[in-house]
Amino acid sequence: MVEWFDDLKVGMRFTSGKATVSKEDIIRFASEYDPQPFHLDEEAAKSSIFQGLAASGWQTAAIAMRLATECRPFGPHPLLGAGVDDLRWLNPVRPGDTLHLEGEVTELVPSRSKPQGIARVKWTAYNQHGEPVYTFNPIAIVPSRPK
Template structure:
């Protein structure tokens, strides 16, 4: 979608993603090798009592679902960054995650060839519990 097709208040929901134990461990081994993400026995001794997913894994898999929806598509011309990433609750094997992506601000740039979308992200589990929140800004062609 072109920049001017977006409006503040637009909301997009992703398909559900199921977090498997194997994917949690695999992601952790490669990108976030902490014991609570990849060692079940050690994870049982943490305050969480079991294996939990890396927050970066949680964000990555739901972001991928948003991108697969092709809302930004070829009109996406890069990101400015992410901020206020908050891990609200642990994500465990078997959790079913859904992302909500809300347009909270739009800003056309002076060169008029692109604008900036500010997007708030809320990821919830199967109990409708927020597990992650974040905000990102992306460049979109006009």
């Protein structure tokens, strides 16, 4: 069980639960945060680059964040970040897609001056067909075990 930065090891893997995205979810999110025709209107989306309704990439990112949070890779500690690298949308997320997240610890850097470290986890979101739809590599700040 991971409780502190000191418990993490490069190569550790995490797998999240699942989240299914409905047409209504896509339209609701887009109408508030990303009001573009290929996220809002099935007919307009057919003639877009997506050739059909697709979730906003920012909705995919928000779903991935929820899945990462629920996965609790840092035990009881929140997912506190200093930034994100390598954020990529690889495939569109469609109505009815079920996403899950897989992560691997790729780097651990203890702080020399604070009781914490930087943990890098490469996360990939996959749809129900095993196709990657989104990747991101956050710069996470994780507390060290109290001395």
